[in-house]
Amino acid sequence: ATPTAVMVASGLGASQGVLIKGGDALEKAHKVKTVVFDKTGTLTVGKPVVVSAVLFSEFSMEELCNMSIAVEASSEHPIAKTVVAHAKRLRQKFGSSTEDVHDVDDFEVHMGAGVSGKVGDRTVLVGNKRLMRACNVPICSDVEKYISENEILARTCVLVSIDGKIAGAFSVTDPVKPEAKRVISFLHSMGISSIIVTGDNYATATAIANEVGIDKVFAETDPVGKANKVKDLQAKHQRDSAKEVTRTVAERAMEKTDRRSQLAGLARDRGKCSRARVLKRRTKMKGMSVAMVGDGINDSPALAAADIGMAIGAGTDIAIEAADIVLVKSCLEDVITAIDLSKKTMFRIQ
Numbered sequence: 623a624t625p626t627a628v629m630v631a632s633g634l635g636a637s638q639g640v641l642i643k644g645g646d647a648l649e650k651a652h653k654v655k656t657v658v659f660d661k662t663g664t665l666t667v668g669k670p671v672v673v674s675a676v677l678f679s680e681f682s683m684e685e686l687c688n689m690s691i692a693v694e695a696s697s698e699h700p701i702a703k704t705v706v707a708h709a710k711r712l713r714q715k716f717g718s719s720t721e722d723v724h725d726v727d728d729f730e731v732h733m734g735a736g737v738s739g740k741v742g743d744r745t746v747l748v749g750n751k752r753l754m755r756a757c758n759v760p761i762c763s764d765v766e767k768y769i770s771e772n773e774i775l776a777r778t779c780v781l782v783s784i785d786g787k788i789a790g791a792f793s794v795t796d797p798v799k800p801e802a803k804r805v806i807s808f809l810h811s812m813g814i815s816s817i818i819v820t821g822d823n824y825a826t827a828t829a830i831a832n833e834v835g836i837d838k839v840f841a842e843t844d845p846v847g848k849a850n851k852v853k854d855l856q857a858k859h860q861r862d863s864a865k866e867v868t869r870t871v872a873e874r875a876m877e878k879t880d881r882r883s884q885l886a887g888l889a890r891d892r893g894k895c896s897r898a899r900v901l902k903r904r905t906k907m908k909g910m911s912v913a914m915v916g917d918g919i920n921d922s923p924a925l926a927a928a929d930i931g932m933a934i935g936a937g938t939d940i941a942i943e944a945a946d947i948v949l950v951k952s953c954l955e956d957v958i959t960a961i962d963l964s965k966k967t968m969f970r971i972q
């Protein structure tokens with residue numbers, strides 16, 4: 623696109639809450655073939671709510687709450703924020719002040735898994751099954767049952783282990799954005815496929831996917847895994863384009879075969895070569911790109927790897943920085959606004 627066309631489109635986008643950082647994303651957005659969606663904070667509202675808290679050991683609810691608050695208070699994750707708020711409310715029932723927070727030492731973030739730290743002389747882990755497994759915390763059948771019962775309801779379980787034993791858990795629900803289903807089905811009608819890529823577990827992700835009409839789920843991925851999935855899709859689209867070229871050339875050659883003499887055949891072979899080149903050039907121009915929509919720090923490698931990285935405006939600064947396009951209103955409808963804007967720009971100038 624010409625610099626003027628890009629400027630016009632950027633201005634138009636900005637007035638609609640779609641910030642476009644450069645001409646490159648604008649040029650690629652009209653040929654999106656797949657949109658990769660992060661789950662938490664992208665497809666879902668990103669304001670999770672605790673719906674239950676249970677105990678699995680001799681520790682009391684008050685102790686479970688104190689330990690969870692101490693570790694989660696240092697985390698930026700939306701799950702951490704809701705666990706802290708809920709645990710503080712629960713704790714009030716035992717007469718503790720809402721502001722009392724135990725100190726935490728050796729605080730550590732386990733990307734896409736949870737957090738850990740030392741509270742007094744106790745080692746506390748707060749996170750998912752993967753975190754517990756990585757730290758050799760056994761999960762008994764009672765805990766497994768609690769997890770699977772909640773996951774089929776699209777809830778995420780936050781396990782809390784104290785000194786190597788599961789002490790309790792919180793179940794968290796995060797409703798999907800009201801426009802999510804409509805946007806996915808509109809994308810599908812445009813011939814654009816969709817996929818969820820999430821750090822959360824497979825069962826929860828599948829329940830969310832079913833709710834919004836996405837049929838491909840890639841779960842339990844770390845930030846690098848998310849980026850690799852984007853790259854895999856890009857490679858697949860490239861192979862598909864190449865296949866399309868080969869097939870078209872082969873079909874055309876077949877059609878002509880019976881009504882040509884040997885002499886004409888030679889000419890045809892020459893023609894076929896240049897025809898293939900033309901088609902290849904055309905398909906390359908047409909291309910097929912991959913867009914990624916995300917909001918978290920954990921999405922930034924994937925946002926950078928995608929042909930078009932789209933950050934949710936309410937997301938973290940790092941995601942916004944890594945993206946090519948920012949959806950200021952945090953509304954998924956604007957994924958379509960961005961694609962439309964690109965189409966208008968490209969078809970006006972071509």
Ligand code: ADP
Nearest residue numbers: 661662697699702734735736749750820821822
């Ligand atoms: P998503 O890819 O859906 O945005 P994340 O990669 O941020 O999710 O997190 C994946 C999973 O890791 C969460 O669903 C949760 O189970 C766990 N997790 C991450 N951070 C925390 C935390 N601070 N407290 C509890 N669980 C966490």
Ligand code: MG
Nearest residue numbers: 660662663918
């Ligand atoms: Mg997220």
